[in-house]
Amino acid sequence: MTFISPGFLWALAAVSVPLLLHLVRRRRIRVLRWAAWQFLVQSQQRLRRRLRLEQMILAAIRALIVALIVLAFARPVIRSRAIGQAGSGPIHAVIALDNSASMGFERAGETDFERARKAADQIISSTLKPGDAVSVVLASANPRPLVKHPSHDLEGVRRTIRRAPLSGYGTDYARTARLCLEICEAGRASRREVYVITDSQRSGFPGMPGTAEADTWRRLSRLARITWIHVAADSRPNASVLPPMQSRDFVIPGAPVRIESEVVNRTDGPLRSATARLEVETRTAGATALQIAKGETARAAFTHTFDRPGTHYGRIVLDRPDGLASDNSGWFAVHVRKALRVLVVGPTTSGASVPDTLYVATALSPAGASEGGAAQVTSTVRNALSDSGMPLRSFDVVVLAGPSNLSAAELRALRGFVEAGGGLLAFPAASGGTGLATVAGEREEALWPVRIGSRRQLPLDRAPSLDAATITRQPLLLFRSAETTDLGAARFTTTYDLGVPDTGGSRSGTARQGRPQTILRFSDGRPAIIERALGNGRAILCAFSAGVDGGDLPLKAAYVPLIHQLVAYLASARSDERMLSVGQPAALTFGIEAGQKTFSIARKAALPDEADRIIASSLRGVPGPDAVMLRCPPPTEPGLYEVTSDAVDLSDGFAANLDPRETDLTVARPDVIAGHAGSIPITFAHEGDDIGRVVRSSRYGSEFWPALIVSALILMAAETYLARAFGRRT
Amino acid sequence: MASMADPRTLARIASLELRARVVVEGVISGLHRSPHHGYSVEFAQHRNYTPGDEIRHIDWKVYGRSDRYHVKQFEEETNLRAHIALDTSSSMLYGSGAMTKLQYASTIAAALAYLFMKQRDAVGLTTFSDGVTAYLPPSGTPAHAREMMARLETVETRPRTDISKTLHDLAERVQRRSLIVLLSDFFDDAERVVRGLQHFRHRRHEVIVFHTMDPDEMTFPFRDQTIFEGLENEGRLDADPRALRAQYVQAVEAHIAAIRRGCRDLRMDYVLMQTDTPLDDALARYLSERMRQP
Known part of the structure; x- marks a missing residue:
């Protein structure tokens, strides 16, 4: 126990006053010469023992009353585990103001963010004094300092807080703690305090408590006293x-x-x-x-x-x-x-048989039954990659249908094409070489999802088929039903062994991490089609040829939709990402003609009577060999964003949405918060609490002077009652 | 003691007396009918001279024969011999107001004496504490009155010993039937007080008891812790008056009731007089009641 105002403790000496009074009165008591002695003696003899006891009780109560009052004035506190950094030097308060999207929740005509701002204002106005300093952090999944360097202009900071904006970001308390830690470490004050004013969103602690996360909080708690102020309702429908x-x-x-x-x-x-x-x-x-x-x-x-x-x-x-x-x-x-542009590369003639390129081109020519409807495809067939006469950038997808061995330059060109967002579908040749190897010994793994192994040739009766049951993901999901497709009817007499990919990445459902994914297997379990993301594009490698030399797939009805599905899927990788989360930067690709142009970004009006709002202008793209890449600043609120250039008729855009986790308004209980924060001492407060009192408690401990005053009042009443009762009884 | 002859008090008592004499002639004589010796025109006997006797009543012939002073006693021409007995024990020195009990009782005694003198009654004075400390036989002469006043003004107090014995002594001393006016706080055992009073009754004296009390002694109004010191050298007592009050008042009331009951049984008049009561009021009230008696 300690005292906020220990200067009052000297008054504890007043405890002796009733006792001294009791004694002094005995000494300096008035002496009365009395005549009716006989009656006095009679009465006194009956009461003497009891009177002495009653006097002692009353004297003790009076002394206790004085002690309680004096102690109350000294404002005693019980120091909790959260107390640290004793002292009386200037305070550096770091206020982490949660401005994540969930703080926009409105109740009783006021958002939680407005409540948070008021709480922050109250902290400054009622708990800090001239000489103290404040830093302010806007806490979210993308935390940023609003007032980074400790400011002694408390009024200025209050004005800044009143203007602080709500964002569309999610919540990430670990990142917020890291930023607070950086600011605390940069400060010089001997007493540091961190106030996290938030809706305590459970999703702000993703996953199980982590060591690194807890370590950040522990380091922060060693530097600063942490107070967690919850400003939201516990239930937010x-x-x-x-x-x-x-x-x-x-x-x-x-x-x-x-x-x-x-x-x-x-x-x-x-x-x-x-x-x-x-x-x-x-x-x-x-x-x-x-x-x-x-x-x-x-x-x-x-x-x-x-x-x-x-x-x-x-x-x-x-x-x-x-x-x-x-x-x-x-x-x-x-x-x-407008349309899907495909370059088909491979032998255009193949002796007496039909070249593989023809099957592919034929499959692409009609209006195919791609998922969702007909796709308009324009295909160009060339003998070699360099024969197209057009830059690869002009195509969305390149299909290699048993081409001659690729040169190192062609391999590099294909790699650049895929990394820029293009799609590559490769079928090996059924006879001779695969056609996919490089003549210069360039490492094939740089392009293909897996190493292409040896060729297997089996008689038709033992030839494997495609096992539709192994399809677990796009783009081939529509082939899973055996009733609607004859994909499994095809037999492959010539196949290639493909290296077994690491299947660990299948949990993500995409191949953006560059991990090869098997999307279809033969009936004998070997991979038949493997996909891999490469840069912004994708490459798909098949273990069978596109023609009829190695199997009869082109003769099956499933062949055309299979080719269309794979091509459409690969072409989609070419599309720029336009569905973003708030805080995620967008990158849009424009034609080479936009190289020297400037762009502006406007948040589009959601309602007809609203106006678009410019959020960035004079942006320039980065020119590449085939296109100009414009990197847009990350959006801070959900909505639609349109990118335009005044100089040329260029327009594109993207949408930004809240992080889905941010829409889950479940509140984390203090024990959950403490669990993620490594069980460090944190003082928890609620919006309805007296913030000043809470802060004082966090600094000095829990005051209990009101209990002392109440006790003193009770004792006063008891003393009055007892004094009257003693007097009345006698 | 100037207040004892306060003209205002005497005037009011006198007017009451005057009114009494007019309405009921000889009220006092009605109360004391028996013949008494005193100064009269008809010689009755000689007796030894005592201070206060008129010089002119000394029988010089007897002095010539015996070389001793004798005064002649005549058939009394008054119809009352009153004897005022004043308690001068130390306890009578207590007073919470303007007057101590002794001052108050002395004033009453003086007033009564004055009253008796004015109606030509013989009045004597006895003071007592541990015994009879002074005795002045009844007389109605102005010199006697002056002597009596002087005695009252110079009274000395002593601790009381035994009030019963003292009252017996006093009763023995007063030979002839008289009106005995007894002024005391009676701070002694009530039974012994009553036993002492019985002697007066045995000697067929008419007795009026003026029980003199200070209001503090009746109500015990003290609040703070107090050390009480006995006026008659009983010692010291540290006490909380608030705690004692109820018991004390009960004891005092029981004592008063016992004395009042004893007086009633002995057919004596009992008057409780508190020293905060105006003197004339107290006397006038008593005499009025006295006159109303058949």
Whole structure:
């Protein structure tokens, strides 16, 4: 126990006052010469013992009253485990103000972020004094300092906090702690305090408590006293629209595309008669009614056909207001291409037989049955890669159908093409060499997902088929059903052994990490088609030829859709990423003609009566051999962003959505927070608490002077009662 | 002691007396009917001279024969012999107000004496504490009155020993039937007090008891811790008055009740007089009641 105002403790000497009074009164008591002695003696003899006891009781109570009052004035505190950094020097307070999207939750006409700002203001105004310094951090998944260097201008900091913006970022307390730690380490004050003012979102602690995360908090707690101020309601009913997905990335005019979002019901009860609408270019393009049980998810799916090329913008919006409006819309931007351009490379003649390139070109020529509708494909067939006469950039996908061995230059060109976002589909030749090896000994692993092994030739009766049951992911999911396809009917007499890829990456469902993925196997279990991401593009390697020399697949009905699916899938990699999360930087590709042009980015109006808002201008792209790459600053709030250039008629854009985890408003309990923070001492406070008192408690401990005053009052009443009772009884 | 002859007090008592004499002639004689010896025009006997006797009543012939002073006693022309007995024990020195109990009782005694003198009654004075400390036989002469006043003004106090014995002595001393006016706080055992009073009754004296008490002694109003020191050298006592009050008051009331009951049984008049009561009021009230008696 310690005291905030120990100067008052000297008054504890007053405890002796009642005792001294008791004694002094005995000494300096008045002497009265008395006549009626006989009656006095009679009375006194009866009462003497009891009177002495009663006097002692009353004297003790009076002394205790004085002691309690004096102690109350000294403001005693019980020091808790959270106390550290005793002293009286200037304070450096680091205020981490949570401005993540969830802080926009509104209740009683006020958002949690506004409450947080008030709490921060209260901390400065009621707990800091001239000479103390403040730093302010906007806490989120992308934390940034608002006032980095300790500022002694407390009023100025308060004004800055009042203007602090809400963001669309998610929440990440570990990153926030790291930034606070950096700021604390840079400061010189002997007393440091960190105030995390937040809605304590559970999703701000992703995963299980980690060592590195806990270590950051521990280091921070060694430097500063940490106070966690919770400003949100413990229950925040919320329905949210998760970021939309489109059924395929390669979209052309007239081809229907499915756009869908998951709608999550985290309200207190079932969602009935809720309506989700599809808006395209601010006009309603569809609506669907939703019935979602409490805690469940429903899918709001729409099919839309875009009528012209270009980037189209829209959202799926839930027409049901709740506390958090920012997650009631899922924003999307769809780039509609004119047509799919494919370069088919391989022998155009093959003696008496039909060359593989012809099967491929033929499969691509008609309006194929690609998923979602017909795809307009323009194919160019060349004998060798260098014979095309056009830069590879002009094509979306290159198909190698048993070509001659590639030169090192061709291999490098293909690699650059794929890394720039192109798609590469490779079929080995059924006879002779694979055609996929390099003549100069260039390392094939640099391009192909796995090493191409030896060739196997089996008689037809023992030839393997394709096992549709091994399909687990796009782009071949539609072939899984044996009733609708004859993919498994084909037999392959000539196949290649492909190296076994590491299947560990299959959990992600994509191959963006560069890990080879088997997307189809033969009936004998060997990989038949393997995919690998490379840069912004993808490469797919098949263990069989594209023609009929090594099998009869081209003669099966499944051949055409298989080629179309693979090509469309590869072409989608060429599309720039337009569905982003808030805080994720966008990179858009423009033609080479945009090399010297400047761009501006505007957040598009969500409603017809709103105006677009410029968020960045005078941006320049980075010219490459075939295109100009424009890197856009990461968006800070959800919505639609359009990139335009005034000089030429160039336009593109992207959509930014909330991190889906941010829409889960579940509150982390203090024990969860402490668990992630490595069980360091943290003082927890709630919005309704007296912040000043909490801070004083965190600095000095828990005050209990009110209890002392109450006790003193109770004792006073007891003393009065006892004194009267003693007197009355006698 | 100037207050004893306060004209205002005497005037009010006198007017009451005057009114009494007019309405009921000889109220006092009605109370004391028996013939008494005193100064009269008809010689009755000789007795030894005592200070206070009129010089002119000395029988010089007897002096010539015996060389001793004798005064002649005549058939009394007054109808009352009153004897005022004043308690001068140390306990009578207590006083919480303007007057101690002794001052108050002395004033009453003086007033009564004055009253008796004015109506030509013989009045004597006896003071007592540990015994009879002074005795002045009844007389109605102005010189006697002056002597009596002087005695009252110069009274000395002593610790009381035995009030019962003292009252017996006093009763023995007063030979002739008289009106005995007894002024005391009676701070002694109530039974012994009553036994002492019985002797007066046995000698067929008429007795009026003025029980003189200080208001503090009745109500014990003290609050703070107090050391009480006995006025009659009883010692010291440290006490919390608030704690003692109830017991004390109960004891005092029981004592007063016992004395009052004893007086009633002995057919004596009992008057409780508190020293904060105006003197004239107290006397007038008593005499009024006395006059109303058949």
